[in-house]
Amino acid sequence: MSGSPIRALIKPLASLRLTVALLACSIFLIFAGTWAQIDMGIWTTLGTYFRAFFVWIPFRIFLPRHWDVPGGIPFPGGWVIGGLLMINLVTAHAVRFRYNRKRAGILLIHFGLILLLVGELVTGLKAHESRMSIDEGQTVDFAEDTRSVELVIIDPSDPARDWVVAIPESRLHQGKLIHDTRLPFDVQVEAYFHNAELFEGAQDVATSAATPVANSGFAVELGAHARPRPPSSGVDQDEIDLPAAYVSVLKDGRNLGTYLAALYFTLVPRFGLQDVQVGDKTYRMALRYVRHYKPYSISLLDFKHDRYLGTETPRNFSSHIRLVDPTHNENREVLIYMNNPLRYRGETFYQASFKQGDGGTVLQVVRNPGWLLPYVACTVGALGMMLQFGTHLLRFIRRTRTA
Amino acid sequence: MGSHGLQSILPATATLVLILTGCSQDDIRTYSAPKEAPAAGAPAGEPMPATEATATETVRWELPKGWAERPGEGMRFATLLLEPESNPPLELRVTPLALAARDPLANINRWREQIGLGPIGPADLDRVARSVDIAGRTVHLVDMTGVAHANQPVRRILAAILPGDQQVWFFLVMDEPERIGQYAAAFEAFMRTVRVEHAVVASELPLGHPPLEAGGAGPATDPGSMAGASAPGDNPLHWTTPSGWVESQATNPSRLASMSVVDGAYRAEVTITRFPGAVGGMLANVNRWRGQIGLQPVADLAQQPIEGIEIDGVSAQLLEIHAAGAAQRLLIVLIPREDFTYFVKMTGDEALVAKQHNTFVQFARGIHFDHGAS
Numbered sequence: 001m002s003g004s005p006i007r008a009l010i011k012p013l014a015s016l017r018l019t020v021a022l023l024a025c026s027i028f029l030i031f032a033g034t035w036a037q038i039d040m041g042i043w044t045t046l047g048t049y050f051r052a053f054f055v056w057i058p059f060r061i062f063l064p065r066h067w068d069v070p071g072g073i074p075f076p077g078g079w080v081i082g083g084l085l086m087i088n089l090v091t092a093h094a095v096r097f098r099y100n101r102k103r104a105g106i107l108l109i110h111f112g113l114i115l116l117l118v119g120e121l122v123t124g125l126k127a128h129e130s131r132m133s134i135d136e137g138q139t140v141d142f143a144e145d146t147r148s149v150e151l152v153i154i155d156p157s158d159p160a161r162d163w164v165v166a167i168p169e170s171r172l173h174q175g176k177l178i179h180d181t182r183l184p185f186d187v188q189v190e191a192y193f194h195n196a197e198l199f200e201g202a203q204d205v206a207t208s209a210a211t212p213v214a215n216s217g218f219a220v221e222l223g224a225h226a227r228p229r230p231p232s233s234g235v236d237q238d239e240i241d242l243p244a245a246y247v248s249v250l251k252d253g254r255n256l257g258t259y260l261a262a263l264y265f266t267l268v269p270r271f272g273l274q275d276v277q278v279g280d281k282t283y284r285m286a287l288r289y290v291r292h293y294k295p296y297s298i299s300l301l302d303f304k305h306d307r308y309l310g311t312e313t314p315r316n317f318s319s320h321i322r323l324v325d326p327t328h329n330e331n332r333e334v335l336i337y338m339n340n341p342l343r344y345r346g347e348t349f350y351q352a353s354f355k356q357g358d359g360g361t362v363l364q365v366v367r368n369p370g371w372l373l374p375y376v377a378c379t380v381g382a383l384g385m386m387l388q389f390g391t392h393l394l395r396f397i398r399r400t401r402t403a
Numbered sequence: 404m405g406s407h408g409l410q411s412i413l414p415a416t417a418t419l420v421l422i423l424t425g426c427s428q429d430d431i432r433t434y435s436a437p438k439e440a441p442a443a444g445a446p447a448g449e450p451m452p453a454t455e456a457t458a459t460e461t462v463r464w465e466l467p468k469g470w471a472e473r474p475g476e477g478m479r480f481a482t483l484l485l486e487p488e489s490n491p492p493l494e495l496r497v498t499p500l501a502l503a504a505r506d507p508l509a510n511i512n513r514w515r516e517q518i519g520l521g522p523i524g525p526a527d528l529d530r531v532a533r534s535v536d537i538a539g540r541t542v543h544l545v546d547m548t549g550v551a552h553a554n555q556p557v558r559r560i561l562a563a564i565l566p567g568d569q570q571v572w573f574f575l576v577m578d579e580p581e582r583i584g585q586y587a588a589a590f591e592a593f594m595r596t597v598r599v600e601h602a603v604v605a606s607e608l609p610l611g612h613p614p615l616e617a618g619g620a621g622p623a624t625d626p627g628s629m630a631g632a633s634a635p636g637d638n639p640l641h642w643t644t645p646s647g648w649v650e651s652q653a654t655n656p657s658r659l660a661s662m663s664v665v666d667g668a669y670r671a672e673v674t675i676t677r678f679p680g681a682v683g684g685m686l687a688n689v690n691r692w693r694g695q696i697g698l699q700p701v702a703d704l705a706q707q708p709i710e711g712i713e714i715d716g717v718s719a720q721l722l723e724i725h726a727a728g729a730a731q732r733l734l735i736v737l738i739p740r741e742d743f744t745y746f747v748k749m750t751g752d753e754a755l756v757a758k759q760h761n762t763f764v765q766f767a768r769g770i771h772f773d774h775g776a777s
């Protein structure tokens with residue numbers, strides 16, 4: 001293949017210089033991404049810097065914030081650097097390396113690296129994390145994705161089950177009219193704030209004239225208004241973004257009312273869902289975390305927060321749960337504690353947090369089709385290293401004996 | 404590896420990327436789910452949803468001598484009047500927010516902005532706020548004096564941030580520095596009497612239902628008073644439900660009563676709500692109601708006919724809000740009584756509400772109050 005045009009094309013891709021340059025780029029990207037977390041949450045940083053093709057790195061992230069230095073540089077994101085590293089490694093094997101027994105160690109190490117890169121690709125694209133928050137004595141059959149919200153319109157007319165239409169956050173742009181045959185009415189997004197502050201009192205005191213006014217629902221009953229706030233940084237994990245939207249309900253072109261839908265209402269249990277009256281039907285509406293209902297349910301029998309005797313230092317958190325899955329004839333009790341998650345139907349339930357006052361548990365629910373890949377990659381890499389260093393050691397011993 | 408290796412690696416990589424980058428997350432999705440709120444009657448054996456269960460946290464305090472207390476309104480839990488007789492009043496506002504809002508620095512910086520001061524960083528927190536232990540909770544006590552700005556006089560803030568188990572509680576009083584100054588010690592002494600409490604609420608109760616064991620009405624112990632309403636136990640109103648009207652459980656904390664009227668395809672809802680004070684004045688309310696049925700606001704109350712009506716010896720006002728072509732019509736009776744305004748309201752399809760006009764007026768006239776209750 002030495003003279004083939006394909007080979008000529010890919011040869012630069014296999015260059016060792018490119019490897020070094022890409023490794024240097026990834027070191028710089030990690031450095032910048034770490035500094036960026038002062039202002040952005042870890043998940044925003046992950047999405048902006050690492051699970052992105054390109055990123056704009058502002059100079060100010062490396063400097064004291066009050067200097068307020070403008071400008072920045074475009075830089076390849078994690079997808080580009082990781083992708084090129086993989087291509088570099090694969091093409092290097094295709095054009096440069098020779099395959100023989102002596103190189104088996106190196107091959108295994110590289111194969112381990114490729115698996116690691118593929119593992120991150122699979123995790124980045126396919127892994128899904130959510131949270132299940134359960135009070136003691138409560139049964140829950142859904143998990144919430146606390147990184148994204150959706151506007152849900154619920155038709156409660158069926159006495160057995162609710163029918164839910166969920167509009168993702170990505171569709172909630174200011175001024176957008178959402179028309180969809182699955183929705184019982186059209187939804188006009190008057191304003192959307194990714195992070196909002198709710199306040200009481202007269203509208204004109206604290207908001208600009210551009211902010212819409214709700215004339216129906218909770219906002220009217222509570223005298224509440226919303227105004228935008230800057231997104232919360234990831235430094236304090238207790239600080240979260242509280243999105244809010246002003247939405248108008250339109251039926252046959254007629255405006256039936258403007259509502260304020262806010263995540264805040266969902267988080268404070270005394271509010272919950274607000275009613276939307278359309279003709280003779282009452283629908284319910286909420287802006288809430290994206291929910292994923294499960295075909296099984298989990299009841300929290302007991303939550304334990306053990307502390308070291310005489311101190312407030314946590315020793316162990318554990319959730320004693322009952323898993324009921326009629327479709328798989330499952331009905332069993334499970335104890336979930338740190339480093340001992342429950343794995344069930346492709347998902348892993350970790351003990352993640354607990355509710356204030358130890359009254360309930362928060363389980364992290366992770367579905368990651370690639371969860372085994374890093375383990376396999378590390379094992380393969382370790383085997384490769386053992387083989388490589390072992391071969392060298394044997395060769396060295398043999399040489400010293402002959403000498 | 405040669406060309407064979409190369410030819411097999413490249414398509415394999417391309418296929419992997421294509422498989423992984425498949426579907427989009429941006430689509431509207433639909434699903435059927437267990438009943439959300441049990442207002443419509445959750446079927447037996449159906450699992451309860453996790454988050455919309457119980458609102459049990461409240462706060463209690465010992466009211467210092469000479470102070471007065473008013474139930475909250477809107478998002479406010481209660482208002483304490485430090486000088487009940489003076490005008491303008493000196494108000495201490497008690498407001499609960501979701502725990503997510505408990506960061507002292509963010510709140511302090513919001514207050515600083517209100518009194519014309521610049522933001523501070525974490526290092527300066529100790530300068531403006533003091534952490535004290537009150538009944539096992541770390542409370543931030545804040546004392547800040549602002550500067551004159553944008554036609555605003557110099558103001559001083561005394562505030563406390565009390566983290567509860569379900570919510571964070573803010574206590575705030577803001578006024579001229581001289582006026583506030585004399586209360587600095589009393590404020591801290593008052594804060595030391597504040598306790599976070601939990602009422603026992605059965606999770607089967609509908610949203611907004613008052614706790615079963617809410618002993619004694621009043622803002623300090625009754626979570627229902629969050630929105631200025633109260634438990635049915637201290638509902639001072641009595642009425643006779645007209646025939647054809649169906650009374651339902653009031654599912655909102657500010658509601659004293661909720662009824663529905665159905666006539667063929669037409670529907671209307673009757674509610675009685677109670678709010679402290681004058682609730683923004685008549686013009687603001689009229690424009691809010693006009694907005695609810697899609698009408699433009701009016702600049703002058705002369706454009707809105709208001710009829711006098713007597714309810715149990717109290718002078719009340721009757722308004723009918725409608726317009727040619729509007730699909731909905733509103734009938735409202737406002738009853739100002741003692742410290743509260745009661746709203747008796749019928750909202751619904753134009754034809755039905757017009758037809759029910761006399762029944763509604765008769766219903767409103769039949770309302771009477773417990774003597775001595777507000």
